[in-house]
Amino acid sequence: MNPNITRYSRNAHVRNGQPTPPPYDDKRNFQNMQVAYPMQSYQEQQQQQQSPPSQQQLLAPPQNDERAKRERFLERNRVAASKCRQKKKMFYENLNQQHSELEELNSKLHSEIEHLRGEILTLKTQLLQHGECGDPAITLHLSHMVKNITAMDHAAADRRRASQTMDMLGLGGGSTLAGTRSSPPGLSPSSTATASSSGSGHCAPLPTVSIGFGFDAMPIVATNTTTTNSSSDQLVNKTIGDEPLNGPLDPMPEYEFLEELLDM
Amino acid sequence: MNPNITRYSRNAHVRNGQPTPPPYDDKRNFQNMQVAYPMQSYQEQQQQQQSPPSQQQLLAPPQNDERAKRERFLERNRVAASKCRQKKKMFYENLNQQHSELEELNSKLHSEIEHLRGEILTLKTQLLQHGECGDPAITLHLSHMVKNITAMDHAAADRRRASQTMDMLGLGGGSTLAGTRSSPPGLSPSSTATASSSGSGHCAPLPTVSIGFGFDAMPIVATNTTTTNSSSDQLVNKTIGDEPLNGPLDPMPEYEFLEELLDM
DNA sequence: AACGTTGACGTCAGTAAG
């Protein structure tokens, strides 16, 4: 009927490559949609008064059971659509919440790492002070020890460098992520929200491939990869807390002087 | 018209408290919707053949400019809707990707922390070995040093304990997060994705509070009804990254022996 | 085949910005 023609024949331009409703622009231009689906003349079969004289009143009373059948189908589909929407909404609410929590956790982990590094610096410094204690045995011992430490530092530095590189690739700079995320596009006064605030966040993701879902549609999932590897779920691993706290202590240059010590 | 009546009068049962389309069940039960919006008789104004004899053919040719006006409105709204959907889709694609990346980063941070703790253990152990180096000056020095270290450990332990408590409150157990996220509900091979670009810009407001977004579904949730709660979803339970890796090293008991040293 | 699920669309209703 009329609304359908306006609904479907038009607007082909805004279509951005959806997979779902494929043809439907070609077929079913006017009232030929009867073939597409077993029941679609549900409009009571009376809508030829467009402007040209009608030509098909004959199927006006198509078959009551046919109509009823379609009616039931639409009813069910309507409910299904509602359910689907609800489900999707829940899913993204969860995702959003998890995201916030992950960001928070992440900043805590960074703080923890910062703190541990500071602690290590302190310990190493103190250890070095024993290099001057005169005793040759101790000096020898320290020499070995320092070698070990230095080796570990190098390994750690390498590790750190590697992960920093990955961060660069990721979206630390913001290249990958176009949108900045703050809240989903629209915002409703619905509240809900956890009032969490904290948000801190920072920390950068890492490449990975990830998803591609739709919206009024959604998921896709893409790529084999992502799905599994990521882990996720309720981020159970929370562990660690630790406030930002104390010394800045540059993360990297800390132990370089130890290397010089190797010569002794 | 017919479709509308079936469309709106029915299905009130699956409604679970949406904010947006509020009344519309009360008003506009049949064909009284003409008042609601300036133009909505766009159905060509001919659909009274329901069953009762029609009563309003008079406005069949309403006003061509009125119709054109509505037509233009619909066109624009259609485009706007498409743009909005696209934007939302992009937003959630980003969110999803960031989530994956955050999870990965997180497991890396956990590994790093584990490693740093091991390093600290090693350093402290080595430091302790100097307690037996005979020299009284060194012994004295070590005494002070150990006090410092112990104090730091206590502080760290307190911090750790505190954060663990927080975690318990948080969602460690998984109480907060109902759904487990695995991938968005549905999955399609659609592709498309980036191509469009143009419109986006998807900003995102920043209410800080986050959440509470809509869907094509709605905000409130609640719904006692069966629909959503089922969780359904594919809950794959990905388990978290965070490889087990090297030394178990209990997080806490590591340095206790240092306390005993204080007595020396 | 009948059915559930879901991406995409067009529409309506409401809000906010111009």
Add this chain to the structure above:
DNA sequence: CTTACTGACGTCAACGTT
């Protein structure tokens, strides 16, 4: 006032499941 944006809905088409 108009206009863009967006939450929600009903529908269609396709896919999956039974």
